Amino acid sequence: MQNQATKKLSPFKRPTSQQAALIDQAKDFVRAHLHDTTPAVFVITGDAGTGKSVVLSQLFYDLQQAANHRTSVMANTQNYFMVNHPELLKVYRNIAGELPGLLKKSFQRPTSLINRMNKRHETFDVGVIDESHLLLSQPDHYNNYYGHNHLLSLLKLCHVLVIVFDAHQVLRLKTYWTQDRLKRLLAPYTQKWVHLDHQFRMQADDSLIDWIDHFTGDRTLLPLQASFRHHYDFRIFPDAEKMRQAIVSQNKRVGLSRIVSTTGYLSTLDGGRHFITEGDFRLPWDQYNYTATPWAEIPETINEVGSIYTCQGFDLNYVGLILGPPVKLSADGQKITIDTSKITDSESFKYRADMVDSQTVLAAKVQLTLNAINVLMKRGVMGLYLFAHDPALRQKLSQEYGRLNQQN
Incomplete structure (x- = not known):
């Protein structure tokens, strides 16, 4: 039986028309840039409670289903879902344990994935990042991250990133981001920005x-x-x-x-x-x-x-x-x-x-x-x-x- 947090993020939770349209845009972007020579980034912005995580959960499920379909343009792609938040990562891994086509090992914290990929000299195709405002923007030797910026490290390892970003949820200096900082960092890359603006969490006026x-x-x-x-x-x-x-x-x-x-x-x-x-x-x-x-x-x-x-x-x-x-x-x-x-x-x-x-x-x-x-x-x-x-x-x-x- 799914717990309440898992129910919220389940890929079988019916998206709104705005969310469904955004998911389709993201999938089109991924397919269009999957084989580009330089990375491409799809950025979803929105305040707390606007359904960003719901969108990412459905998107990643759809991408993984396509990766397992031999006639799809996504066939055999190596894709990862990342979140730099241990409690939220538990929810996503619980989801993966209950749904066909999703593996718990596809859900990672950024540092763990970066270190493993660099050690094995490997790359991957698509990265989906929830709560990207929690990505490290400086080295963190205590947590075994020796790069200068999580996002830059990941861009060196993949073809496409889909991220959600909310500047109002930046909480630490070591993960210090502003929208201007993010735009400056992404300036050299192909990118598309979309915004969610409807509050779904609070039943409030x-x-x-x-x-x-x-x-x-x-x-x-x-x-x-x-x-x-x-x-x-x-x-x-x-x-x-x-x-x-x-x-x-x-x-x-x-x-x-x-x-x-x-x-x-x-x-x-x-x-x-x-x-x-x-x-x-x-x-x-x-x-x-x-x-x-x-x-x-x-x-x-x-x-x-x-x-x-x-x-x-x-x-x-x-x-x-x-x-x-x-x-x-x-x-x-x-x-x-x-x-x-x-x-x-x-x-x-x-x-x-x-x-x-x-x-x-x-x-x-x-x-x-x-x-x-x-x-x-x-x-x-x-x-x-x-x-x-x-x-x-x-x-x-x-x-x-x-x-x-x-x-x-």
């Missing part, structure tokens, strides 16, 4: 999506609107423990509901348990998941706090988000500010040789933190619950929410 985009974009704190709760459960909590209890209740009712948090609380990969404490609320951060089941689908993780690293790319039914110490209200009470001194995720902000200017690094830290908030706010299909650590922001949001409830 466009006004709530706009509120989130302003919160994490220009950092403007727009007024809360009654329309936020049309077909969607949006709530502000002044008490983190009460938010946890509400999430536990929703998890019992519909499943796949979790507490998640931004940075701002101690967390190190030392094998120990590190707790987030907010008043009566006290839960440990998520632990490294050594199982084949994604973190969000392990029942016991209802008693943990998820991070961006365990939740990115996944649908939750309900998400309770703790806006940690770096997320504050501005002095005038109108905008969000990011206090970079409160960031505790040191792994995300390791030194880059090409980013030595302190103002550039500071701006990048602010942007990456806002990106993470955007991703976490858009995890919930049915509902989003918020709690803010900063007393001024908590009071502002609670007052706005109280005003909203009085209107109703």
